[in-house]
Amino acid sequence: MPRRLFTFLAATLVTGMIALAAFDKLPVETDLLAMLPATERSPIAEQAMAQLARAHERRIVLLAVADDAAQARAGAQVLATTLRASPALQHVTLDVPPDALDTLLTTYLPHRFGLLSSATRAALQQRGRDALQEDLYRSLASPIPTATPVPRPLDPFGTLAGFLADLPFAGGAFAPEDGILMAHRDGHSYALVSAETVGSPYAVSTQHAVLAALAQARAAVQAQAPATHLQATGLVLYAAAAQTTAKREMSLIGGISLLGITTLLLLAFRSLRPVLLGIACIATGVAAGIAVVLLVDGQLHLLTLVCGTSLLGIAVDYPLHYFAKRRLAGADWHAGEAMAAMRPALTQGLLTSLLGYSALLAMPFPGLRQIALFSMVGLGTAYLATLMMLPLFAHQADPRSTAGLDRLRRVFSAWQGFLQTRAHWLLPLTVAACLPGAWRLTHNDDVRLLSTPDPVLARQEAQIRELTQLGQGSRLFLVHARDTEQLLQREEQLTDALRARDPQHAGGFTAISGFVPSAQRQTDNRRLIGEALFGDDQWAAHVLDEVGYRPRIAEALTAAYHAERNLSPEAWLKQPLSTPYRHLWLGPAETGVASVVTLHGNWSTDTLTAASAELPGVTLLDKPAAVSKLMAQYRRGMAWALACAIGLSLILLSRRHGLRGAVATLLPCMLAVGVPLAALGYLGLPATLFHWLALMLVFGIGADYGIFTREGGPQGEAALGVLLAAITTVLGFGLLAFSSTPAIASFGLTLFMGVITAFLASPLALASRSAHRSAT
Amino acid sequence: MKRRTFLFAGLLALLPVSAHADDALLKEIAARVADSPVLRAEFSQTKTLAAMRKPFRIAGHFTYARDAGVLWQVASPYTVRYLIDARGTVEIGPDGQRKARASREAAGAAQAGQIMQALLSADLAPLQSSFELKPVRGADRWHVTLTPRKAEVARHLEHITVAGNTAVEQVDIFEAGGDHTEIRFTAIERDTRLNDAETALFARPD
Numbered sequence: 010m011p012r013r014l015f016t017f018l019a020a021t022l023v024t025g026m027i028a029l030a031a032f033d034k035l036p037v038e039t040d041l042l043a044m045l046p047a048t049e050r051s052p053i054a055e056q057a058m059a060q061l062a063r064a065h066e067r068r069i070v071l072l073a074v075a076d077d078a079a080q081a082r083a084g085a086q087v088l089a090t091t092l093r094a095s096p097a098l099q100h101v102t103l104d105v106p107p108d109a110l111d112t113l114l115t116t117y118l119p120h121r122f123g124l125l126s127s128a129t130r131a132a133l134q135q136r137g138r139d140a141l142q143e144d145l146y147r148s149l150a151s152p153i154p155t156a157t158p159v160p161r162p163l164d165p166f167g168t169l170a171g172f173l174a175d176l177p178f179a180g181g182a183f184a185p186e187d188g189i190l191m192a193h194r195d196g197h198s199y200a201l202v203s204a205e206t207v208g209s210p211y212a213v214s215t216q217h218a219v220l221a222a223l224a225q226a227r228a229a230v231q232a233q234a235p236a237t238h239l240q241a242t243g244l245v246l247y248a249a250a251a252q253t254t255a256k257r258e259m260s261l262i263g264g265i266s267l268l269g270i271t272t273l274l275l276l277a278f279r280s281l282r283p284v285l286l287g288i289a290c291i292a293t294g295v296a297a298g299i300a301v302v303l304l305v306d307g308q309l310h311l312l313t314l315v316c317g318t319s320l321l322g323i324a325v326d327y328p329l330h331y332f333a334k335r336r337l338a339g340a341d342w343h344a345g346e347a348m349a350a351m352r353p354a355l356t357q358g359l360l361t362s363l364l365g366y367s368a369l370l371a372m373p374f375p376g377l378r379q380i381a382l383f384s385m386v387g388l389g390t391a392y393l394a395t396l397m398m399l400p401l402f403a404h405q406a407d408p409r410s411t412a413g414l415d416r417l418r419r420v421f422s423a424w425q426g427f428l429q430t431r432a433h434w435l436l437p438l439t440v441a442a443c444l445p446g447a448w449r450l451t452h453n454d455d456v457r458l459l460s461t462p463d464p465v466l467a468r469q470e471a472q473i474r475e476l477t478q479l480g481q482g483s484r485l486f487l488v489h490a491r492d493t494e495q496l497l498q499r500e501e502q503l504t505d506a507l508r509a510r511d512p513q514h515a516g517g518f519t520a521i522s523g524f525v526p527s528a529q530r531q532t533d534n535r536r537l538i539g540e541a542l543f544g545d546d547q548w549a550a551h552v553l554d555e556v557g558y559r560p561r562i563a564e565a566l567t568a569a570y571h572a573e574r575n576l577s578p579e580a581w582l583k584q585p586l587s588t589p590y591r592h593l594w595l596g597p598a599e600t601g602v603a604s605v606v607t608l609h610g611n612w613s614t615d616t617l618t619a620a621s622a623e624l625p626g627v628t629l630l631d632k633p634a635a636v637s638k639l640m641a642q643y644r645r646g647m648a649w650a651l652a653c654a655i656g657l658s659l660i661l662l663s664r665r666h667g668l669r670g671a672v673a674t675l676l677p678c679m680l681a682v683g684v685p686l687a688a689l690g691y692l693g694l695p696a697t698l699f700h701w702l703a704l705m706l707v708f709g710i711g712a713d714y715g716i717f718t719r720e721g722g723p724q725g726e727a728a729l730g731v732l733l734a735a736i737t738t739v740l741g742f743g744l745l746a747f748s749s750t751p752a753i754a755s756f757g758l759t760l761f762m763g764v765i766t767a768f769l770a771s772p773l774a775l776a777s778r779s780a781h782r783s784a785t
Numbered sequence: 786m787k788r789r790t791f792l793f794a795g796l797l798a799l800l801p802v803s804a805h806a807d808d809a810l811l812k813e814i815a816a817r818v819a820d821s822p823v824l825r826a827e828f829s830q831t832k833t834l835a836a837m838r839k840p841f842r843i844a845g846h847f848t849y850a851r852d853a854g855v856l857w858q859v860a861s862p863y864t865v866r867y868l869i870d871a872r873g874t875v876e877i878g879p880d881g882q883r884k885a886r887a888s889r890e891a892a893g894a895a896q897a898g899q900i901m902q903a904l905l906s907a908d909l910a911p912l913q914s915s916f917e918l919k920p921v922r923g924a925d926r927w928h929v930t931l932t933p934r935k936a937e938v939a940r941h942l943e944h945i946t947v948a949g950n951t952a953v954e955q956v957d958i959f960e961a962g963g964d965h966t967e968i969r970f971t972a973i974e975r976d977t978r979l980n981d982a983e984t985a986l987f988a989r990p991d
Contacts, residue, residue: 078914110940146863149832149841160962162836186935557839 054630057487057605060592066210069098069219069243070473071202075236078198082189084230084237085200091226092204097218101204105185109586113173114159116584120576121164121569122538123531126175127508129168130534138541138548141166145556162562165553168538177523182476192476199476210245216252219245242470250463254749262744269740270325274332277733279409283332286402287325294324294391298383306379313379323362323710324391325737327355330717330730331399335407337414337729342406348396353665354720354727359392361658361716362709368650369705377643377702384706414729421728425772432773439680446687453695454641455633474609484614486606486621487628493578496602497527499626503606506620516610521593525581532575543570640698647701651708655679658712666719674719674774678711681767685759699752700759703742707763710738714767715774723775735768810920811909814927817951818907821975824849824952833965847970849905850979853987857901868986869901877986904945907953916945926950 071092073084089103117124125133132140148167159170182192183201190201208215223241230237267288274284302309334347362384369381428435486503490496500522507518526534542549550563581587582594595603608617614634621627655675662671682704689696714731721727742764745757818824829844845860854870866877875883903912909929912918915938916931928948933939943959952973958966979987 110937143863143865146843147865150830150843150859150865161834161964185937188936557834557837557841559836559838562836 054487054628057485057595057603058630058632060595061485061605061607063592066244067205069204069206069241069245070477071204071242072240072473072476073200073202073230073234073237074197074240075234075238076197078186078191078193080234080236081191081198081200082187084234084239085189085202087230087233088226088239089202091229092202092222095218095222095225097207097215097222098204099207101202103200103202104188105190109185112584112586113176116581116586117169117173117576118159118163120531120573121169121172122573123535123575124172124526125168125534125538126171127505128175129171130537133537133541138552141168141538141541142552144168144171145552149556162558162565165558165562165566166542175523177517177519194476201477206243206245210243210248213252216245216249220249240469240473242466242473246466247463250466254463258748258750258753262741262748265744266737266741270737273733273736273740274329277414277729278332278336278407280407282403283328286399287328287332290328290391290394290398291324293394294387294389297390298387301386302379302383305382306375310376310379313376313383323706323713323738324388326358326710326713326730326734327391327395328399329733329737330355330727331395332403333727333730333733335403337411337418338406339411340406340408344400344404348400351720352396354717355392355395357662357665357716357720358709358713359388360661361654361712362388364657364661365651365654365705365709368654369647369702371650380702417732418728421732421772424769425728425775428770428772429775436676436773440683443683443687446690447683448690449693450686450690451693451695452641452644453697454637454644484608484612484617484629484631484633486608486617487603487630488606489601489603489626489628491601493602494528495626496604497522497525497578498529499624500604500606501527501530502624503621503627506624507616510616510620511612516608516612516616518606518608519590519593520606521578521590521604524587524590525576525578528575528577535570535573539570543567644696644698644701647698647705651682651701651705654705654708655682662716670719674715675712676773677715677718677767677770678708680770680773681707681711681763684766685762688762689759694755697752697755699756703756703759704763707760707767710734710760710764711767711770714771718771718774731768731771735764738764807918807920808910810922810927811918811929814920814929814949815906815908815910818949818953821977822851823976823979824906824973825976826952826970826973828968828970830966830968833967835963847905848979848983849902850983850987851906853979855902855905856983856986866986874901904947904956905953907947907949909947926954 071088073081073088075081075084085103089101092098092101129140129144144166148161148165148170159173164170182194183190183199184192192199192201206215206219208218210216210219223239223246227239230239270287271284274287275281278284299309302313330351331348334351335342335344338347366381366385366388369377370385488496488499488503490499500520504518504520504522507516522530547563547567549566550560553563553566554560582591593605593607595605614631617629617631621629655678658675658678659668659671662674665671666674685700685704685707686696689700714734717727717731717734721730739761742757742760746754746761748754748757825846825848827844827846829842832841834841843859843861845858847858848856850856854868857867857869859865859867868875868877868883877883900912900915903909907929909916909918909920909931912931915935916933919930919932921928921930926948927950928946931945931947933942933944939961941961943961945959946955946957947953948955948957949970952970954970954973956968958968960966
């Protein structure tokens with residue numbers, strides 16, 4: 010028999026080592042939002058989100074920052090050169106093509122009369138030619154030549170210059186200086202470099218390569234332009250940081266948890282065999298869980314992995330109870346009989362846990378479903394492993410003295426006695442004490458709870474966003490129409506409404522119609538300007554002559570006006586300057602065409618909702634808001650699932666213990682769910698989906714304790730098992746409370762409180778049993 | 786070999802000397818002009834454009850306040866007022882209302898405002914990163930030539946000259962296309978403080 014045991018252990022060890030080796034290659038998903046279901050009903054909306062996400066996720070924006078422009082430029086040049094050498098990056102852009110301004114002019118000059126900035130258009134509508142006369146004077150009066158690419162005689166009224174100045178080019182405070190995009194603010198100069206990752210930013214290999222390239226670039230800049238420092242933002246950096254944190258926490262929490270459990274078991278059992286077998290049971294469970302999840306979903310989510318580590322805490326309960334029983338039995342031990350006697354408790358424990366998780370499995374939350382699947386498979390496998398392996402490999406009796414453990418049992422029965430004699434007033438008191446707390450409980454479904462970005466990265470991103478006015482990517486408008494012309498018109502209705510609600514220009518937006526107005530708008534602009542300038546009285550010729558322009562200037566303008574045609578979106582899309590904005594154009598959709606309007610700066614959700622409310626074909630896609638709404642839904646769903654699970658368990662258990670018995674058995678578990686909720690209320694911490702997720706686990710654990718205690722009998726047979734189980738679980742979960750991800754930390758904290766409560770309350774499970782017995 | 790090294794060292798030594806001399810002259814000019822907190826003057830601006838058969842003239846008066854910026858009030862052929870400071874250029878309507886501008890335009894205006902304020906106060910040192918400055922001392926006057934360092938600016942602007950004695954008396958702007966703007970300042974007076982009307986106009990609500 011020992012030979013079989015060692016073969017088995019060797020196999021487990023080898024499997025474990027292979028698993029560890031493969032860990033780096035495990036397809037681990039770190040994008041927490043990927044755990045969430047599709048929020049948008051319409052496939053076009055999903056396409057819009059996906060297309061924008063693609064445009065965003067590979068981009069890296071870097072700034073070389075220095076006290077003076079020359080240093081920043083030098084730094085940016087070193088940076089760009091180093092990054093270009095990396096195979097992980099592509100499209101490393103530093104230089105602005107020197108002919109960018111010419112391109113602008115060749116694109117727009119032939120259509121100048123149809124192109125008006127919103128301000129010029131409004132002024133023209135309100136004040137007609139008076140406004141134009143002022144503009145004519147203004148262009149001549151301004152003492153400093155403003156950097157307009159339009160020669161004054163071609164645009165004497167400055168209307169095209171106004172339109173070009175209004176173009177929603179990305180770049181914010183950045184303007185080309187000697188071919189490099191530079192910005193100056195608060196005594197610092199910034200040079201902009203952008204790049205794209207070649208591979209997916211979620212791939213570990215991409216992250217490693219990009220981080221290496223960045224480190225190299227930092228070193229090169231440090232060496233060649235020491236006065237410059239770098240700032241960078243990009244999804245790949247966040248993903249890499251999240252991956253590192255998760256793996257570090259995983260190894261740390263998992264490791265400490267494993268170490269604690271091992272030490273505890275060694276102390277309790279004074280033998281290596283229960284430890285190894287316990288670990289083997291858990292390992293089989295975790296391995297089966299990972300295997301099934303990979304089989305079903307193709308990849309393992311980070312959160313599943315981290316929560317999965319805590320599965321150690323429950324899975325270890327099953328072998329623990331077996332070994333505790335054996336340890337206490339002393340010489341009088343028959344493995345088969347003992348297991349047969351334990352099986353009902355184990356099975357009930359497993360069933361209640363599965364009941365809780367199956368409620369999760371039913372939810373359309375991919376992440377929760379994965380956690381549930383992982384946990385159910387893991388627990389089921391650990392259960393089977395306990396049932397089948399332990400009597401086989403640990404069948405011998407343990408005849409050693411149980412003196413130390415008896416002391417423990419005495420302490421427990423003292424507590425049991427204390428609880429049982431006072432339960433009739435202690436229990437109502439506890440419930441009464443919990444009620445105000447539960448009443449004060451608030452909820453928070455903010456999606457940002459899902460992740461805490463690295464603070465250094467977040468600070469850099471905030472500054473880069475501030476300077477560059479990068480789009481937000483998570484909030485945008487989807488515009489949908491029958492054809493291109495109607496689409497542009499709808500975009501214009503939207504942008505007009507947005508402008509009207511933002512007189513201070515606090516926020517901005519990028520829309521295709523900002524680059525190429527609808528034919529209707531262009532025609533109307535041309536009509537407005539034509540009525541003022543080129544009417545029967547030939548006012549343009551008159552006023553231009555008055556200020557001193559030569560007659561040929563007015564003649565050329567008039568001729569150009571009469572020959573002019575609209576700029577078509579098709580023509581614009583062919584221009585190189587449209588390249589950075591083509592992702593806004595979704596092109597042909599199911600029924601017609603669609604585009605997106607992206608936002609930057611400060612927009613309140615109320616303003617956005619109000620601006621788009623009345624407009625046909627315009628939908629506000631607000632991913633964070635939609636996800637938060639969903640989280641609220643699932644949190645409520647979870648509460649119901651928990652209530653259902655308790656109800657179903659009552660029915661399940663009452664078949665064996667009677668209704669009163671079932672209530673008593675579930676008392677520890679119900680207290681374990683209630684006390685953390687009340688505690689959160691008292692502490693003023695809002696409950697999130699993750700607290701409820703933890704409560705689901707607490708429910709399973711609490712039910713286990715109740716069942717084992719009750720099945721163990723009034724002499725506290727199960728006390729040692731429950732004690733060991735509680736300590737191991739606290740070791741596993743209490744440590745999760747130290748995770749830097751708030752979601753996981755709140756998960757850990759709730760479990761910590763719940764498990765302690767369940768343990769302390771576990772003697773209550775015996776209450777009506779002893780009462781029942783003494784009555785009969 | 787030795788001689789060459791010597792020559793090289795001599796050249797090196799020369800460079801900072803001339804730069805120092807320029808810096809000193811620029812400092813002197815700035816000190817001479819900006820020694821009073823408030824400066825008022827009449828201005829007349831003449832724009833000579835290739836596309837025009839006659840120069841375009843405007844006239845008005847300006848107030849320079851060392852701590853607040855420049856108030857540029859055009860009186861003829863039409864009235865308009867500009868408030869120019871480090872934050873940009875704001876147009877003040879006849880009713881005193883200020884026109885907000887889109888951020889991109891504001892960024893350009895801020896740059897132009899900085900240049901304008903530096904020109905009118907003859908405190909040119911801050912412009913050194915954008916322009917190459919060449920100060921020349923005359924018999925009783927000085928003038929400084931500013932040549933843009935950045936290609937983007939050089940596309941539009943060939944150079945600027947600023948000339949004066951105890952105040953800036955003339956600014957000439959030569960655009961790349963051959964257009965020329967001349968601004969002359971007359972009736973220059975110094976003061977220690979702004980009058981009430983000016984204070985009201987300088988106040989920026991934001």
